[in-house]
Amino acid sequence: MEKNRLQHLAIIMDGNGRWAKERGYIRTKGHEKGADTIREITKYCAEHKTIETVTLYAFSTENWKRPKYEVDFLMKLLDRWLKKELTTYHKFGAKFETVGNIEGFSPKLQETIASIKEQTAHHTNVTQILALNYGSREEIAKAATQLAKRDEEITEESLGAELNTPYTDIDLMVRTSGEHRLSNFLLWQLSYSEFFFTKTLWPDFTAEELETIIEDYIHRNRRFGGV
Ligand code: IPE
Ligand code: IPE
Ligand code: MG
Numbered sequence: 001m002e003k004n005r006l007q008h009l010a011i012i013m014d015g016n017g018r019w020a021k022e023r024g025y026i027r028t029k030g031h032e033k034g035a036d037t038i039r040e041i042t043k044y045c046a047e048h049k050t051i052e053t054v055t056l057y058a059f060s061t062e063n064w065k066r067p068k069y070e071v072d073f074l075m076k077l078l079d080r081w082l083k084k085e086l087t088t089y090h091k092f093g094a095k096f097e098t099v100g101n102i103e104g105f106s107p108k109l110q111e112t113i114a115s116i117k118e119q120t121a122h123h124t125n126v127t128q129i130l131a132l133n134y135g136s137r138e139e140i141a142k143a144a145t146q147l148a149k150r151d152e153e154i155t156e157e158s159l160g161a162e163l164n165t166p167y168t169d170i171d172l173m174v175r176t177s178g179e180h181r182l183s184n185f186l187l188w189q190l191s192y193s194e195f196f197f198t199k200t201l202w203p204d205f206t207a208e209e210l211e212t213i214i215e216d217y218i219h220r221n222r223r224f225g226g227v
Contacts, residue, residue: 001219001221003218003219004171004194004217004218004219004220004222005050005171005218006048006050006051006171006172006214006217006218007050007051007052007053007168007171008051008052008053008054008055008168008169008170008171008172009045009051009053009054009055009170009171009172009173009174010054010055010056010057010170010172010173010174010185010186010189010190010193011041011054011055011056011057011173011174011175011176012057012173012174012175012176012182012183012185013034013037013038013056013057013058013176013202013205014175014176014177014179014183014201014202015030015176015177015178015200015201015202015203016030016031016033016034016201016202016203017030018030018177018201019033019034019201019202019203019204020033022201027070028069028070028073028074028077030201030202030203031073031074031077032077033203034202034203035077035081036203037202037203037204037205037206038056038085039085039088040206040207041054041056041205041207041210042054042088042089042092042094042126042128043088043092043207044207044210044211045094045126045128046092046093046094046125046126047092047125048126051126052126052127052168053126053127053128053129053168054126054127054128054129055099055129055130055131055165055170055186056128056129056130056131057131057134057183057185058078058130058131058132059074059078059100059131059132059133059134060131060133060134060135060183060184060185061100061101061133061134061135061138061184062135062183062184075105075106075109078109078132079108079109079112082096082112082113082116083112083116085116086116086119086120089116089119089120089123089128090120090123092125092126093123093124093125093126094120094123094125094126094127094128095120095121095122095123095124095126095127095128096116096117096120096127096128096130097117097127097128097129097130098113098117098129098130098131098132099129099130099131099132099134099139099164099165100131100132100133100134100135100139100164101133101134101135101138102132102133104133105132105133113132129165131185131186134184134185135184136182136184136185136186136187136188137184137187139163139164139165139188140159140163140187140188143159143162143163143164144159144162146162147159147162159188160188163188163189165186165189168189169189169191169192169193170186170189170190170193171193171194171217172193172194172195172196172213172214172217173185173186173190173193173194173195173196174195174196174197174198174210174213175195175196175197175198176198176199176200176201176202176205177199177200177201177202178197178198178199179197180197192222192224194217194220194222196213196216196217198213
């Protein structure tokens with residue numbers, strides 16, 4: 001049997017809070033450590049022969065429900081991290097993109113995001129899409145609204161093309177931390193993806209573990225409804 005090709009990988013980076021709690025730290029410490037894991041994964045994806053896109057769930061539309069101090073910390077961390085991460089994007093030839101409602105962030109953070117996108121737009125080794133203030137139901141509803149406004153027919157193709165996430169099907173979706181749910185992530189784009197759930201908490205996740213997951217994925221029998 002031919003091996004599955006991995007072009008688009010998506011990850012729900014979960015478990016930062018529990019990682020910190022296990023060590024007696026405050027939750028935000030886990031977010032800081034988790035940000036380092038992103039760098040390792042970006043490098044791995046940039047060097048991987050077939051991965052073209054990696055979409056990482058970083059902040060959901062539901063995450064605003066968290067205590068204000070944690071939300072504020074995440075916003076500041078993102079700003080600081082992105083500025084520092086520019087070196088990584090350049091070093092590994094990674095292009096930075098986002099999906100989600102960025103307008104919900106402060107003007108300063110929006111500026112940082114736009115600037116990093118602009119400065120990495122020419123990179124071609126991998127595209128890293130951070131899902132920020134992202135909710136899949138919102139994305140689908142907005143896409144349908146746009147088509148309705150233009151009085152366009154709503155088909156799988158037109159709706160898919162209207163979504164903010166580039167309409168390439170996701171091959172493999174990994175969620176860390178042992179939770180078995182999607183938490184409003186890419187409902188449309190994950191229709192025929194392979195799923196892998198690991199108990200590892202995101203700050204402990206490594207490129208080596210990703211490699212073993214990919215090894216499992218490439219040998220799976222993807223039937224897409226056929227026989
Ligand atoms: C994922 O880790 C990061 C974000 C959602 C921002 P969590 O913060 O959800 O960590 P747990 O699930 O509480 O351990
Ligand atoms: C999903 O994780 C969102 C991100 C990883 C950014 P959550 O920790 O917010 O999801 P639930 O609450 O466990 O479903
Ligand atoms: Mg969580």
